Amino acid sequence: MTTYLLTGARPLGGDPTDMLIADGVVAAMGADARRGGADARTGGADVVVDAAGLVLLPGLVDLHTHLREPGREDAETVESGTRAAALGGFTAVHAMANTTPTQDTAGVVEQVWRLGRDAGWCDVHPVGAVTVGLAGERLAELSAMARSAAAVRVFSDDGKCVHDPVVMRRALEYVKAFDGVVAQHAQEPRLTEGAQMHEGVISAELGLTGWPAVAEEAIVARDVLLAEHVGSRLHVLHLSTAGSVEIVRWAKARGIDVTAEVTPHHLMLTDDLVRGYDPRFKVNPPLRTAADVEAVREGLADGTIDTVGTDHAPHAREDKDCEWGAAAFGMTGLETALSVVQATMVDTGRLTWADVARVMSTAPARIGRVAGHGRPVAVGEPANLTLVDPAARRVVVPEEQATASVNSPFAGRELPGRVVATFLRGRATVLDGAPVERGVHV
């Protein structure tokens, strides 16, 4: 296995240091990193990576990725989506269950898990559907998925809300048996029938049917109470309103076992973008107001919101290149997530890089019960690592990304930061900002 010497990397909160990566782990740090070999420059390592000025993070973990395979390989495959993930600095992603067929049996989750393992870009943890076919009626085979080779721990009907309170209660009760978590897409369906964007001043102006904040908040409030009642773990996906932040803050203060996620796009973008009717800005939950953006930033900064999840939702051109009303909901995000977090939270002084490690690696790994990821950057730990150049800037060009779809809301924007290298158990998946095919020695 190729060995790497990272020179002068900045670990979180520490002084620049050297690091030797060998046999899948962080083998040595500091002066010890060069002691292994006679050559003082390389310390005996096969490849030297000049990491001066770069920030060294634990490999990023995404709890919310749509990989679209099986069923919509025209929009994304496990291979293209996980290559995009590696380029975005991720070493593990959770693949959402709204595939065709649905990831609601042990067979389908094992298929996705195997595709991920064979692609080799990052670890793929399939999310199991809560209900059969995401129909919200009958619980899926949660236990069979948990016991399968894919060892599912996160269950979600994402894209659809588990709206029946009895079904939600049973799911919360059921997952306790294998330390699972129900990740809810909080959207009261009756309050959002025909909804096209956030309900507010701009939806009134444009004459588009609105998606009111209360449709999210009513489900978040109900679910934290259900989680408390049955003593189970709840994760709120893509939380987007100031009211949802308040409810989660209240629930945590009360000791309820709830965690919450915000997406990069809800940290940066607002509903006034809909004025141009460009379907790249059509997403579920919808882009909200500037006051909501401020509230989710504050919630992420004060720990009310635990994680940033990409909700990477690639769509084929024909599903997005059409009029607003007919376009699919969703945005790509794996290759821009870290840059958006840097722009909105780090460069504004609201999070340190150590906080970024917490919200994009440690916390999602803990919530998803992912072993070997989200660990401290220390000798003996699995070398799941991301090297970031915070001084770089780049303009987002979706056609140049690894994802098979081009529906990025950040197209044409200049964003800070660049993932220079990603290591998965000591193997470089990205070097010099470019993907490294498996087995190719550089």
Ligand SMILES: NC(=O)N[C@@H](CC(=O)O)C(=O)O
């Ligand atoms: N976020 C979206 O707008 N779309 C997601 C589903 C979802 O997370 O709601 C998708 O699968 O396309």
